[in-house]
Amino acid sequence: MLGVIVGVASVILVGAAIDGLGAYAEEITSKAFGTNSFLVAQIAAVGRMSARQRVEKLKYNKQVGKDEVRFLRSAVGDNVMYSSYQNRVADVKAENETFEGAQIIGVSYIMPEIRDIPVAYGRFFTASEEERHRRVAVIGDDIRMAFFPGRDPLDKTVKISGVEFTVIGVLEHQGSAFGQSQDTPIYIPSAVFQSLFGGGQNLAIFGRAMAASGLTMASALDTTRGALRSHFHTKPGKEDNFDNLTPDSVRSFTDSILSVIAAVVVPVTSISLLVGGIVIMNIMLVSVTERTREIGVRKSLGARKTDIMLQFLIESLMLSLAGGAIGVATGALLALLITAISGATLAITAPYVMISIFVSSMVGIISGWYPARKAANLDPVEALRAE
Secondary structure, three states: OHHHHHHHHHHHHHHHHHHHHHHHHHHHHHHHHOOOOEEEEOOOOOOOOOHHHHHHHHHHOOOOOHHHHHHHHHHHOOOEEEEEEEEEEEEEEEOOEEEEEEEEEEEOOOHHHHHOOOEEEEOOOOHHHHHOOOOEEEEOHHHHHHHOOOOOOOOOEEEEOOEEEEEEEEEOOOOEEOOEEOOOEEEEEHHHHHHHHOOOOOOEEEEEEOHHHOOOHHHHHHHHHHHHHHHOOOOOOOOOOOEEEOHHHHHHHHHHHHHHHHHHHHHHHOHHHHHHHHHHHHHHHHHHHHOHHHHHHHHHOOOOHHHHHHHHHHHHHHHHHHHHHHHHHHHHHHHHHHHHHHOOOOOOOHHHHHHHHHHHHHHHHHHHHHHHHHHHOOOHHHHHHOO
């Protein structure tokens, strides 16, 4: 049973890790995109892109910049909200302290409505502050802890590229994603970002349908694509000369990666089930040898071949099922233990439990078939002579 227990527990653990990773990726996608927003940019792709593909996109796709933001707002802004989006890694200073590697993000005032940016206290900047190029900032929790531990950071100043910004809000604690902290952003108005770092003619645009418009995310994206195709004079029948990205495309990519991992890893972890099956077969063969006389007595008293086969198949099946049940319990306990100790997300789901029970049952039937058949074919006279 030990081989079956180890095999089933391994399958349960791997399945829990894969499903947990899927749930984790879903959570990260929601934080990055919100629930119903989409992104438009010159290049926006999920996964690794080859240098050749990137060069081809740079040649064919048009740059998406602040002019396109203004155009979209004037063309379809009654139904869809838009915000420019730029980011850059930079050091931030405050009170003789330096925070290295902060994510400086330039967006429009309406971004919290598009991407569900959670402000713990304080506020996000307003349309008036964005129009007047006010140097205001909404900081992440890591920035707050580094510069203002135990103090109220509102109305304090931080320096980005030597320019002072007034802190007007603090984001909720986000934790980490794939080992990287999500609490290092500093949101500033898009126009101020462009005056600091440039790049106003090449940025990304986040969009989301207004609640009153009745548009779905797909409809809002189609409306945006139609407007941009007209703006860029894209010929009918030609592909879009810009990229777009949605939460669904990110989820599809994540699901495909997890499916490949499952297809490779689960069979590998199931090898111990094969080993367990071989061991069960050998144990059952030994059992047939030890009980040869018993089999002879039963057959001489009228037991049929099917009776003998059924006896040994049931014994083999019960061994495997018992090992499978213990393996499921062991795997579940280990998953809970790992979750409690490391904080990792391991989600135990019914499909992997059903797969484990089914496979362990098949191991019992297959490994018990040959010994059962051998026992059923014993000659009763020869069997009774056995010692």
